[in-house]
Each structure stands twice: as C-alpha cells, then as structure tokens.
Amino acid sequence: MPTLADPPKAAQAMSINRPAAYRRLEEIDLMAELVPMAGCDVLELGCGAAWTTRLLVERLGARAVTATEVDRIQHAKHALISDLPQVTFRYGGAESIADPDGTYDLAVMLRSLHHVPVPLMDRALTEVHRVLKPGGRLYCSEPVYWGHFNEIMRLIDDERIVREAAFAALQRAVAQGLFDLDAEVFFESAGTYPDWPTFEAHFIHVTHSERNLDAERLAVIRAAFERHLTPSGAHFLKPHRVDVLRQRP
DSSP: OOOOOHHHHHHHHSSSSSGGEEESHHHHHHHHHHHTTTTTTEEOOOOOTHHHHHHHHHTTTTEEEEEEEEEHHHHHHHHOOSSSTTTEEOOOOTSSSOOOOTTTEEEEEEEEEGOOOGGGHHHHHHHHHEEEEEEEEEEEEESSSSSSHHHHHHOOOOOOOHHHHHHHHHHHHHHSEEEEEEEEEEEEEEEESSSSSHHHHHHSSSSSEEEEEEHHHHHHHHHHHHTTTTTTTTEEEEEEEEEEEEOOO
16 A cells, blocks of 8 residues: 555544455464564564564564563563563553664554553654654554454453544544554454353453453353354454554654
8 A cells, every 4th residue: 555645634544444344364464464574673562472572583584572561460471481582571661662763663563552541642652653763664453343352352341442542543643744654454363262261361360451340240241252152162353453654754
C-alpha cells in the first residue's frame, strides 16, 4: 500500500474494523511480509512471555531486540532466559523509553498499546517516534472488539473503551504528522483451547491484571466458553488490526 502523504487524509483513511477485509494467517507471517527485519535493531514494547520476542530473532532475523515489560512478575521470568543473547530485557513502559533519539529501525507493539494508560497513549507514540531512526517504522497490532472470542473476553475485562482510545491515539499520531501510514491490515489468527482449565489459566489467572471475578461471574464466563467446546476443543478466530506507521522526521 502506498504511503498516504497527507496526514489528515491518512488518519481519516484508517478504520477501527473492516469486517470484509480479514485475512486468515498467523501474525508472525504477516510481520515477515509487512516489516522485514533481518539485520534490524528492534524495540518490542510489552513483550509478555517473550514468545514472539524469540521469533523476532530466530525466525525473522532481527539483529538485536530490546524487549520491555511492565509486569514485574513476568519481567522477573525473563532473567531465566539464557539462550537469547541478541535480546535485552528491560522493565518499563512505552510512555518513557530509556533510549537515545534515533536508536531503532523498528518498534513493535503487539496488543500492548491499549494497555498503556489512556492519558499516556499520545506520549507513548511520541516516545516511539523519538527513538526510531528517520523513516523507521512502528508495527502496531491491536485486537478488534468484534467476534465470538471477544464476546467471551469482554465478560472477563471489557476493553472497548481502551481499544477505541488506542485507535484514536494512532489516528492522532498520523494526523499530527508524527507518522505516515504505510499499511493497515486486518487479520484473524486461530486459537484453540482444549478445555476450560486451559482457557482459565491463560486468561483469568494472569499476573498482569487483578481480575477480581466472583463465583457467579466465573460461572457465566465458563458457560460462554463451553458453548464453543467440541471434542477437539474450543476453536476461535481472533480478529486483529495492524497499522504500520513510518516515522516522519
């Protein structure tokens, strides 16, 4: 997709959801297509369990990755990773990035922008702009508030407002001229959970959030999940939007 040169028009061209436009593939394959990173210095903001961090190096060929995380429990686990010498793990948020201007070729935010406090989202994108090299790119992937999987997840934590705020922050970053819009892509990735305990462990018993769900709410969530169970597990397609933004010097 050509770069949309005029910031206001580019921002207006962005869509929070486009139901007819979804592609079905795994995100790492989409990243390989949209942001080739062989030999690049990469900043990953919100690396979670570092599963994708490993793929950025081992599969996509990033030269070096700085991977940040704000969950202290998860970050402590990163210290146990000994086979990724190309990766530097760091505790910290996107709104304050501890690097000089123009450090990175590429920044990656995988389902993390909507976790930045809403008043700090604009600052976070300004910080990303600052630490990118001239013409460097931001790959920002966000879950879309739509579909069967979302209907279950919103019972756990309804993220509609923060996801809308994250999209609006991306639009502002383009409209204000921090970034050009290189591409906006919608994709669905497959997710399978063999049973309720697996789903519960993955999405309810987490270290990054206080769920505070009582027995009644847990029963509602479980019933909603189990409506999708088949002999081979519960199968979902998870909708996402990807915006690839290019730093405007």
